[in-house]
Amino acid sequence: MIKEEYKYSDITGKVIGCAMKVHSALGNGFQEVIYQRALEIEMTDQGLLLSREHEMPIYYKKQQIGTRRVDFLVEGVVSVEIKAITNLEDVHLAQAINYLEAYDLEVGLLINFGAKSLQHKRLANKKFKQQNQGNPEIKKISGSDN
Numbered sequence: 001m002i003k004e005e006y007k008y009s010d011i012t013g014k015v016i017g018c019a020m021k022v023h024s025a026l027g028n029g030f031q032e033v034i035y036q037r038a039l040e041i042e043m044t045d046q047g048l049l050l051s052r053e054h055e056m057p058i059y060y061k062k063q064q065i066g067t068r069r070v071d072f073l074v075e076g077v078v079s080v081e082i083k084a085i086t087n088l089e090d091v092h093l094a095q096a097i098n099y100l101e102a103y104d105l106e107v108g109l110l111i112n113f114g115a116k117s118l119q120h121k122r123l124a125n126k127k128f129k130q131q132n133q134g135n136p137e138i139k140k141i142s143g144s145d146n
Contacts, residue, residue, distance in 0.1 A: 006122065008107045011048070011078050016120050018042040019082075019111045023118040032084040035113040036071060039082065043074065050074045058102045070099060079108040088112045088119050100125040 006012070022038045040052050054073045058066045072080035081096045088110065096110040106128040112119035 006107070006124075008075075008078050011075050012107065012109055012122055014046055014048060015043065015072075015074055015078065015080055015109055016111070018046055018048075019113070019120060020118055023113055026113070028084075028114050028116055030084060030113070032082060032113075035082055035084055039072070039080075039111075043072070048074055049076070056103050059104075068099065068102065070103065077105065077107065079103060079105050081108065081110050083110070083112040084114040085112060086114055088115075088121070093121060093123075096121075096123055097125070101127050104129055 018039060019042075022035060022042055026035065026038060036052065040050065043050050051073045053069045053071065055067050055069050056073070057064045058068055070079045071082045074080055079096075079099060081092075081099065083092060085092075092112075093110060096108055100106075100108045100123055104125070106125050108123040108125070110121045110123060
């Protein structure tokens with residue numbers, strides 16, 4: 001059977017690997033910001049281009065209606081939301097998917113450091129339009145003109 005490749009699986013695989021290293025070293029029980037700082041160090045060490053707590057404008061019908069900070073935007077294409085809670089619930093998944101749709105990003109990760117074992121979910125934006133809802137920030141983050 002052929003293993004199915006997901007879009008940006010190279011990036012998401014590296015991020016999950018970094019999260020596993022952080023969780024293995026720190027365990028659970030810290031505040032989210034501690035994991036966020038450690039994950040930033042680990043991802044940087046792995047050569048991933050990232051922006052931490054990147055403020056992203058939220059657009060509706062090409063009009064900016066507010067902003068939201070994504071925990072990480074990796075390589076300009078993958079959003080990473082992290083939690084430090086006992087267990088992920090549907091509301092956290094819905095929130096992460098809403099962010100993907102609002103940012104018009106195709107792929108995201110939801111990672112929870114608060115459980116005894118690291119929890120992670122790969123998310124796909126089924127409403128991805130490649131139009132960025134008028135959001136010019138998406139193109140700038142990747143650091144390329146592609």
